[in-house]
Amino acid sequence: MEQYLLILLSTVLVNNVVLVKFLGLCPFMGVSNRFAGAIGMGLATTFVLTLSAALSWLLEAFLLRPLGLSFLRLITFILVIAAVVQFTEIAIRRISPVLYQVLGVYLPLITTNCAVLGVALLNLDEGHGFTMSLLYGFGSALGFTLVMVIFAGIRERLELNEVPGPFRGAPIGFITAAMLSMAFMGFSGLIR
Amino acid sequence: MLLAIASLAVLGLVLGGGLSLAARFMAVETDPLADELETMLPHLQCGQCGFAGCRPAAEALSAGKAPVTLCPPGGRALAARLADKLQVEVDLDEMDREPVVAFVHEERCIGCTKCILVCPTDCIVGAPKYVHTVIADSCVGGGDCVEACPTECIEMIPVAARADSPRNWTWPMPPSPQYELSQGAE
Numbered sequence: 001m002e003q004y005l006l007i008l009l010s011t012v013l014v015n016n017v018v019l020v021k022f023l024g025l026c027p028f029m030g031v032s033n034r035f036a037g038a039i040g041m042g043l044a045t046t047f048v049l050t051l052s053a054a055l056s057w058l059l060e061a062f063l064l065r066p067l068g069l070s071f072l073r074l075i076t077f078i079l080v081i082a083a084v085v086q087f088t089e090i091a092i093r094r095i096s097p098v099l100y101q102v103l104g105v106y107l108p109l110i111t112t113n114c115a116v117l118g119v120a121l122l123n124l125d126e127g128h129g130f131t132m133s134l135l136y137g138f139g140s141a142l143g144f145t146l147v148m149v150i151f152a153g154i155r156e157r158l159e160l161n162e163v164p165g166p167f168r169g170a171p172i173g174f175i176t177a178a179m180l181s182m183a184f185m186g187f188s189g190l191i192r
Numbered sequence: 193m194l195l196a197i198a199s200l201a202v203l204g205l206v207l208g209g210g211l212s213l214a215a216r217f218m219a220v221e222t223d224p225l226a227d228e229l230e231t232m233l234p235h236l237q238c239g240q241c242g243f244a245g246c247r248p249a250a251e252a253l254s255a256g257k258a259p260v261t262l263c264p265p266g267g268r269a270l271a272a273r274l275a276d277k278l279q280v281e282v283d284l285d286e287m288d289r290e291p292v293v294a295f296v297h298e299e300r301c302i303g304c305t306k307c308i309l310v311c312p313t314d315c316i317v318g319a320p321k322y323v324h325t326v327i328a329d330s331c332v333g334g335g336d337c338v339e340a341c342p343t344e345c346i347e348m349i350p351v352a353a354r355a356d357s358p359r360n361w362t363w364p365m366p367p368s369p370q371y372e373l374s375q376g377a378e
Contacts, residue, residue, distance in 0.1 A: 059203075063199060063203075064199075067195055067199060069195065069196055069199060072196055072199075072200065075200070076200065076203065079200070079203060079204065079207065080203075080207070083207035083208075083210070083211055086211050087210075087211060087214050090211075090214050090215055090218050091214075091218060093218075093220055094218045094219075094220055097220075
C-alpha cells in the first residue's frame with residue numbers, strides 16, 4: 001500500500017511528466033490559454049494515459065513478449081494509443097460538444113503527446129507490474145492535469161497584466177513554464 | 193515475420209472493430225434538417241455568411257437564426273431553393289444588390305468623426321476637423337456611416353470586382369453550352 005502511495009506522489013510531484021521529464025509540452029503550451037480547456041484536456045489525457053498504460057502493459061506481457069515480438073513495441077503502443085484517443089474523441093463528442101469545440105485539434109493530438117507513449121515505455125523500462133503500471137500512468141496523468149491547471153491559471157492572469165511588448169503571448173508563457181519547472185525541482189528531496 | 197504481421201493485423205482488426213462499434217453506439221444525433229441543408233450549400237467554406245463554414249451556417253438556417261439569402265456564392269438560385277425547402281417567403285430582388293462601399297464626398301465633410309465611431313470595421317480614417325476618407329478594401333458596405341453623417345456627405349457607391357477581395361467577387365455568366373455548340377457548327 002505504501003509503495004502505491006509513494007508512486008502516486010512521485011509521479012505527480014517529484015517526477016512530474018511535464019516539468020521534470022519535459023514530456024507532453026505541446027498541449028502544455030497549446031491548450032493552457034483557458035482554464036476550462038486546460039481542465040478538459042487534463043481529464044481527457046488522464047483517461048487516455050491511464051488506459052493506454054494499462055493496455056500497453058497487458059499487450060507487452062501477454063502478446064509481444066511470449067511471441068518474442070518485443071521489437072514491435074513502438075508501433076503496437078502507438079496503435080493502441082491512437083485507438084484509445086479515437087475512442088475518447090467519440091465519447092467526448094457525445095458527452096460534451098462544448099468541450100469538443102474547446103479542445104479542437106488538440107484532442108486528436110493526444111495521440112502524439114509524447115507523455116502517453118513515454119509513460120508506456122518507461123513502465124517497461126522500470127519493470128513495473130500491472131498495478132504499478134496503472135498507477136504510474138494515472139499518477140503521471142494527474143501530474144499533467146495539475147500542471148495544466150496551475151499553468152492555465154497563471155496564464156489567464158498574465159493576459160490581464162501589462163507584459164512588455166516582445167514578451168507578450170508565447171514568450172512570457174515559456175518563461176513562466178521555466179520558473180514553474182524550477183519550482184517543481186523543490187520537490188526532488190521529498191522522497192528518498 | 194509472419195507472426196509479426198499476423199499479430200499486428202489481428203490487433204488492428206480488433207481495435208478497428210471496437211472503434212466502429214463505439215462510433216455506432218455513441219453516434220451523435222445531428223439535426224437531419226441541418227444535414228440536408230448542408231448538402232444544398234456550396235461547401236466553399238468561405239465564411240462570407242458570417243459563420244465559420246457551411247455546417248454552422250446550415251445549423252443556423254435550420255434553427256431559423258439566419259436568412260435564406262445568407263450565401264453570396266450560392267446566389268439567387270440557392271436562396272430560392274432554401275426558401276422552398278424551409279417554406280419561407282423571400283424577396284429575391286434583394287439578392288441582386290451590387291457590392292457597394294462607402295465614399296466620402298470631401299467637399300462636404302466637416303470632420304466630425306461620427307461616422308468613424310459607428311463603422312464596424314474601422315475602415316474610415318480621419319481625425320476631428322480633418323477630412324475623412326474610406327479604406328475601400330476594408331469596407332463591408334454596411335451603410336451605418338450614411339445614417340450617422342450630419343452633412344450627408346457619405347454615399348454608397350458600387351465597387352469594381354477585384355480578385356483579391358473575396359466579398360467583391362462577381363463573375364460573368366458562363367456562355368451557355370447550346371450557344372457554343374451552335375457557334376462551332378457554323
